[in-house]
Amino acid sequence: MKSVRSLYVIVTSVAAGSLFAAGFAGLYYSGAGEGLCSAGYAFAASACCFAAAAGVVWLGWHWLRLVRGITSITQQLGEKQSSCIKPSNNKIINELSEEINKHFDGNSSYIEELEKQVKDLQLKIQLLRRQKGNTDAIIYGIRDAVIVIDEFDKLLMANEAAGRLFNFDYKSSQHKLVSELVSSEKAKAGENEFVDFLCQSRQNKVRHTRREIVFSNEGKSRIFDCIVSCIYDEEEQVCGIVAVLHDVTREKEISQMKDDFVNHVSHELKTPLASISAYSEMLVDGEANDEQTRKEFYAVIQSQAKRLNRLIEDILNISRIESGLIKVEKKPVSLTILIEEQLQMIRSYAEEKHVEIIGQKPIVFDQVYADKDMISQVIVNLLSNAVKYTPCGGSIKIETEVDEIAGLARVSITDTGVGIPKDEIEHIFDKFYRVDANKNQAEGTGLGLNLVKQIVEKVHNGRVFVTSEPGIGSIFGFEMPLATAEAIKV
Amino acid sequence: MAERKVLVADDEIHIVHVVTIKLRNNGYEVISAENGDDAFALACEEKPDIIVTDFQMPGMTGVELVRKLRQNETTKDIPVIMLTARGFAVEDKEKEELEISELLSKPFSPKELLRSIEDILYQRKVMQNK
Incomplete structure (x- = not known):
């Protein structure tokens, strides 16, 4: 900025000097001239040169003030001390400063708004991180196998139970195709069915689907209740799938045992009851022809009633012991x-x-x-x-x-x-x-x-x-x- | 008229006994077995007019006995009444497939059993005469 100012000083000085020199030269020649008319012209030219020189000096001084004012504004902007430019004696500079200040005022409210938005976003990011942490803790903490895949069937997240079930490293398998992870060349029975189930759920776009799948490995079978949920984007397109696999093998076994027990109890109770009922009907209908047969029938009824009582006592005792109520x-x-x-x-x-x-x-x-x-x-x-x-x-x-x-x-x-x-x-x-x-x-x-x-x-x-x-x-x-x-x- | 012969198969001796008395009192000849294998052998040998069998027996179950009877030329047409102490022990489809004439739940009434036997034998006689 200094070099520009020096250039202005030099140019102004040279131009003003040249004009003054031209003025003095005019005056000198007018005295030495021959006619009154030519002397008058020379004088007028000299006066013009002086006036021009004075104008150049004034212009130079004015430009210098402008340059100083702009330099000051530039310095203030460069120093970023404040968003307000100080007023100046120069009218043009003042106008410029005012315009810049107005612009600053408009920008500062916009910047404030942006800063607020940035803070909000930072808070939201923090909140989302915390929520993700909670979700991760839930997913990693539950015993059910959980698999989350994106719209390209690539793994986004899986927990330890899923890794154990499908035999892959759940920590380092992100972005791998789920079909490669779950259904390998040596796929266990049920794994291919599971992958097909995921594909069907995506195609059908059903929010939640459920299926029981039996996974067999080395002769051992485990039954899983698989719930597959589709995740949708703003355009209602499936953008991911969450699969939760709950092991229901034990529940099934207990249910089967309960059914077997009820069937057994029913059979065992009905057997003596059948004898009691049949023999008493025979007695009522007079089918026992002689005293000996009647006595025999009574004895059977008595023994079967005792058997029924023993059964009920035993069932109750076992039930009390098993439930811990005894x-x-x-x-x-x-x-x-x-x-x-x-x-x-x-x-x-x-x-x-x-x-x-x-x-x-x-x-x-x-x-x-x-x-x-x-x-x-x-x-x-x-x-x-x-x-x-x-x-x-x-x-x-x-x-x-x-x-x-x-x-x-x-x-x-x-x-x-x-x-x-x-x-x-x-x-x-x-x-x-x-x-x-x-x-x-x-x-x-x-x-x-x-x-x-x-x-x-x-x-x-x-x-x-x-x-x-x-x-x-x-x-x-x-x-x-x-x-x-x-x-x-x- | 020759006595009609009934084979009763049940591992509960009291049930066999009471059914035997009821049927004998009503003019039937009764033969009995305590398990499925003996019942099958007896059915082949004696060719009874009708078989009353329990669903659950040691060794061969009632259903297995009927299946074996149906596969044998001499016993395939013998009508069968099955007694069961288990609810829904035999599905309708299986009952139809094995041509089980009647399924009676325990406790059962000897009178009802007798009526069923008479109905089945009567229907069979009518069919044969046609």
């Missing part, structure tokens, strides 16, 4: 004394069947921390089973052992009964399970041994065991912790 009153009890009490009850039944009972040897310390009534039920169930399935002339031996090192008391009941086939032994403690071959040996609910298992294992942290050989006999028994000070405290 009242358990544990205290130190002697197994030997409990066995003796139950033997008194069973002895007459054994004598009827001509089955010998070989009693136990007394043991000094055989106390267990148990519910007396429940363990009595266990002993009586095992003893009565042994008598029921032991033919005439057979024997039953009861033994109690104490393993002080392991802190366990063990009761074994050995019979010389019909035994259990090898392939059926693993089911013998199942609800309603009865060995086909032995079914007609004695009546039973199929719940007695299950009740034994529930009482010993679920209520008393013990263990039931069985060994058997068809035609030779069986050993049924249980073991449970001794009533040590620690056990009682627990």
Whole structure:
């Protein structure tokens, strides 16, 4: 800016100097001239030159002021000290400053608006980041498998459960095609169906669709409830898909078990009821012709009513134990004394069947921390089973052992009964399970041994065991912790 | 007129007993079996006029027994009444496919069973005479 100003000074000085010189030269020549007329012309020219020189000087001075004013404005703008330009003595500069200030005023409100918008956007970004953090935490935290894909079927997000289910690294698989991740060359059964389901959901543009898909791997099957939700853009086009896969295998198993149980209960309850109903109808209709037959019919009705009652009691007891609603009153009890009490009850039944009972040897310390009534039920169930399935002339031996090192008391009941086939032994403690071959040996609910298992294992942290050989006999028994000070405290 | 022969198959001896008495009192000859295998062997040997079988039996179930009967030349036309203590044990389609004449739910009435047997045998006789 200084060089421009210097240039103005030089040009103005040179121009003014030249004009003054021309004026002086005019005056000089007018004196030396010959005629009055020419002298008058020279004088007029000199005056013009002086006036022009004075004009140039004035113009130069004026331009310099303008340049100074513009330089000052430029400096103020450059320094960015304020949005307001200071007023000047020069009218033009003042006008310019005012215009610039007006412009500044307009711009500053616009800038303020923009700054506000930027702040708002920053806040929104913060909020969105926080929301994304929450969403990520939810997605990564839930046990269900979650897969989020974009409109090109590329993975946007997946959680650990999804990675585990489809066997891919969920952290580093973003932007890979879902079909490559989920349905590989060695695709497990169900994976291709899942990918097809995603494609169908996209094509059909349905907001939420649901399907149960069975995924099988190495002989193991798991059932998943798959919910696929489409995400839409402003033009209602599908721009992404969220798939949530909930493992319902256990729920299905429980539901199946419940159905089986209800079916079993229905069958087992209806069977004695059928006899009671049929025999009583025969009696009412006078189909029992003689006293002997009538007595026989009454006996059947009575025995079937008892069977029905036993069934209901057993079902209720098992149900109470399973639901944890049964009242358990544990205290130190002697197994030997409990066995003796139950033997008194069973002895007459054994004598009827001509089955010998070989009693136990007394043991000094055989106390267990148990519910007396429940363990009595266990002993009586095992003893009565042994008598029921032991033919005439057979024997039953009861033994109690104490393993002080392991802190366990063990009761074994050995019979010389019909035994259990090898392939059926693993089911013998199942609800309603009865060995086909032995079914007609004695009546039973199929719940007695299950009740034994529930009482010993679920209520008393013990263990039931069985060994058997068809035609030779069986050993049924249980073991449970001794009533040590620690056990009682627990 | 020759006695009509009924085969009763059930693993519940009390049921077999009561049905036997009811049918014998009403002029039927009754043979019985406690399981599906014995029932099939007896059906082949004795060719009964009608079979009353339980749905659930040890070994071969009632449905399996009927399927086997239908596949055998000598037993394929014998009418069958099935007793069941399970609700919806046999689907309608299966009942039709196996030509099970009647499905009776336990507890059942011996009178009702007798009536069903008589109806089925009567219808069969009418069909044969046509």
